Amino acid sequence: MREQTRQPAPLPRRIVIVGGGTSGWMAAAAFSRFLGEGWYVRLIESEDIGTVGVGEATIPQIQHFNAGLGIDEADFVRATQGSFKLGIVFADWLRPGHRYIHAFGGIGRPLGLIAFHHYWLRHCVQDGADDLWAFSATAQAAAQNRFGPAPAIAHAYHFDASLYAAYLRRYAEARGVERIEGKVVDVTQDSASGDIVSVTLDGGLSVEGDIFVDCSGFRGLLIEGALNSGYEDWRHWLPCDRALAVPCESVSPITPYTQSTARAAGWQWRIPLQHRIGNGHVYCSDHMSDDEAARILLDNLDGPALADPRPLRFVTGKRRQIWKNNCVSLGLASGFLEPLESTSIHLIQAGIARFLQYLPGETVDTADRDAFNAQMDFEFASIRDFIILHYHATEREGPMWQHCREMALPDSLAQKIALFRANGRIARFNEELFTETGWLQVLWGQGIRPRGWHPLADALSEADLAEFMMLAKAQASQQAAALPTHEAYIAAHCAAP
């Protein structure tokens, strides 16, 4: 058998990004940082079309993205009118008047082989106490409006998404990414393979590429418009399909958490930035009119609205093939999950990281693309399950809530709930995004109670268990109490000019 040596792919390889919202500029910045000289990156965007203009709350993983680019935290927060985020407060989700937080970071202290919460479950029975969040420094800090970058304080950010995109644009352009202003009006494909060869702009310019990155937003101009990837519709599990977004004047204190308040047929977000508060109402159009949704939103603002509510429509779900032929989709072009757990920007980042991991050479290998798609599918589905849990495990009344309580769940989620109900165990698979502590807080916060706990938690004597719990609680509250207020921290380190 004759051996063949693989020839290096011709350079430079040309990447064309279509779309300059958060996803387009995140991709451009990452490519400019991690691909070498052999890659030529261009980004096409249309000021006439604009961006979706929402997307202000994040999860801690964004720190890895920014750190990978070498971005300084204080500089970034200042430039984006940002604030720090310690978690998401869920108000009225279990029932009106109830409140809990999904705080970032760990809870309690490690002891032996099993997770802290098994000891805590036993402690609940022994001492009748059930405040899980007393053992989280992050939750305590959030409740007291404190923030500081102490090692145990896991955090993310709230920021103005258009300022973040502009920040990344400056970063990417300084590293050689070429920006082209114009509207894509046509896509040329190879007649045999279906691969995209070029896109044509309204002025007639044709932009050729080897790889195309579809960041064109909900319309999925390339992945759907040209390549007909297809869409998996998840509205039977997550029936909300509209949102209204409106900024209002800022009020003090700037809270270091996102708030999500359940409403009659959806929920309202509150995202505090330095210069304003971002608000929005996500709702199900089968059960609420646009006028009523707007009234509820405007009746529940902290300060005067700074604009009229902006309507948005979406279909929850994902592309059947997020990467098809020589086109990978990112952001809204790849799918949409409502922002209940602030996961969309994370999905962009995960898509970019995976694409770099499976970066094609001269041609796209099906095995690489299938592995990428399988991992993205899993990530979308596991986040979907986490969001469904909030809607399903609730005592709220009203037709939408009743539907969500009674609907058949995805097997993956039904198994997670059953496992937790049995002995408080939480199983995570593959590279699942949410941690054991994340699942624990939402399972517990939404009222699901285990029948038992891991038997190894019985190994401690009652006195030792009580002392262990007392120390863990004291440690959490001391850590939180040692932090400055969130506003004082921003004023000292990253106040926007």
Ligand code: FAD
């Ligand atoms: P877009 O912002 O829509 O950008 C699309 C780009 O494509 C634009 O630059 C546009 O000009 C360009 N374009 C389109 N068509 C053409 C064409 N023909 N020619 C040239 N250019 C074109 N995410 C979070 O992480 N946290 C949140 O709190 C959050 N809240 C959200 C709330 C709502 C109601 C919604 C709908 C989304 C939210 N998201 C959130 C998601 C977040 O907004 C998006 O993931 C993020 O903004 C990325 O959008 P995008 O870049 O994919 O698309």
